Amino acid sequence: MKLRVDDVSYSYNGKDEALRDVSFSVxxxxxxxxxxxxxxxxxxxxxxxxxxxxxxxxxxxxxxEDYSSLSPxxxxxxxxxxxxxxxxxxxxESVLSDVSFGPRxxxxxxxxxxxxxKEALRLVGLGEEKWMKxxxxxxxxxxxxxxxxxxxAMDPELLVLDEIAAGLDREGKxxxxxxxxxxxxxxxxIIFVSHSAEDVAEYAERALVLxxxxxxxxxxxxxxxxxxxxVKPEAEMVxxxxxxxxxxLPFPMLTLEEIAEELLKRKxx
Numbered sequence: 001m002k003l004r005v006d007d008v009s010y011s012y013n014g015k016d017e018a019l020r021d022v023s024f025s026v027x028x029x030x031x032x033x034x035x036x037x038x039x040x041x042x043x044x045x046x047x048x049x050x051x052x053x054x055x056x057x058x059x060x061x062x063x064x065e066d067y068s069s070l071s072p073x074x075x076x077x078x079x080x081x082x083x084x085x086x087x088x089x090x091x092x093e094s095v096l097s098d099v100s101f102g103p104r105x106x107x108x109x110x111x112x113x114x115x116x117x118k119e120a121l122r123l124v125g126l127g128e129e130k131w132m133k134x135x136x137x138x139x140x141x142x143x144x145x146x147x148x149x150x151x152x153a154m155d156p157e158l159l160v161l162d163e164i165a166a167g168l169d170r171e172g173k174x175x176x177x178x179x180x181x182x183x184x185x186x187x188x189x190i191i192f193v194s195h196s197a198e199d200v201a202e203y204a205e206r207a208l209v210l211x212x213x214x215x216x217x218x219x220x221x222x223x224x225x226x227x228x229x230x231v232k233p234e235a236e237m238v239x240x241x242x243x244x245x246x247x248x249l250p251f252p253m254l255t256l257e258e259i260a261e262e263l264l265k266r267k268x269x
Contacts, residue, residue, distance in 0.1 A: 001063055005058070007058040018041050030189055033199070035230075049079060050160055095134075096117055099120055101150065118131075119153070120148075123149070141172060159180075160192075206219065
């Protein structure tokens with residue numbers, strides 16, 4: 001599934017544009033990060049990608065099909081949107097019932113929907129002992145995983161994620177992004193918005209930076225973090241201090257693990 005955004009603008013009131021002439025494309029099976037300060041247009045762009053908003057100008061294409069030609073009822077099953085606090089999406093009496101709701105709504109039989117739900121719950125690491133519990137009796141992290149499973153169970157081609165790692169510790173982030181990598185291996189395309197340079201540097205393959213509703217820079221994560229206008233991840237700050245002490249490290253360094261590998265490589269020499 002390839003996504004293409006072609007010269008898209010969006011205005012809330014017909015005057016002030018929240019997005020202006022935004023263009024980029026995401027190849028199938030890519031993990032793609034979107035960054036930008038508050039008010040840069042990130043949330044507006046996510047809602048356009050999910051079909052909640054329609055561009056004021058320009059087009060969005062899913063595998064060559066114009067969004068405007070797609071059925072509004074089918075688009076949510078092709079593009080899965082996960083909100084910043086996905087636990088707010090839970091509503092059924094049991095976790096299994098909640099996760100199977102989407103597949104049932106797609107027209108699958110109860111048995112097929114339950115099978116899809118169980119597979120999704122296993123994928124996000126929510127054990128069988130939780131499946132018949134009320135989703136409201138789960139811990140915060142478990143609720144988030146249950147909500148994730150509800151989107152994954154619908155098997156969307158594209159996942160659009162809004163600050164999905166917000167408030168999580170390192171272990172929680174690693175679990176979330178491990179799920180994303182599993183989905184990528186299954187051929188899914190993933191776009192995530194994050195205010196964290198570290199998350200984009202570590203987990204994305206390509207990235208886009210919005211500023212004032214426009215694309216400031218777009219490219220591989222190396223290209224993006226090489227740009228002087230972009231806030232650098234913590235690893236590059238550390239690398240800068242090491243360079244100042246005489247170490248000739250490549251620029252940019254995206255993760256602390258990357259720095260450690262570089263230093264180990266030199267030690268072996």
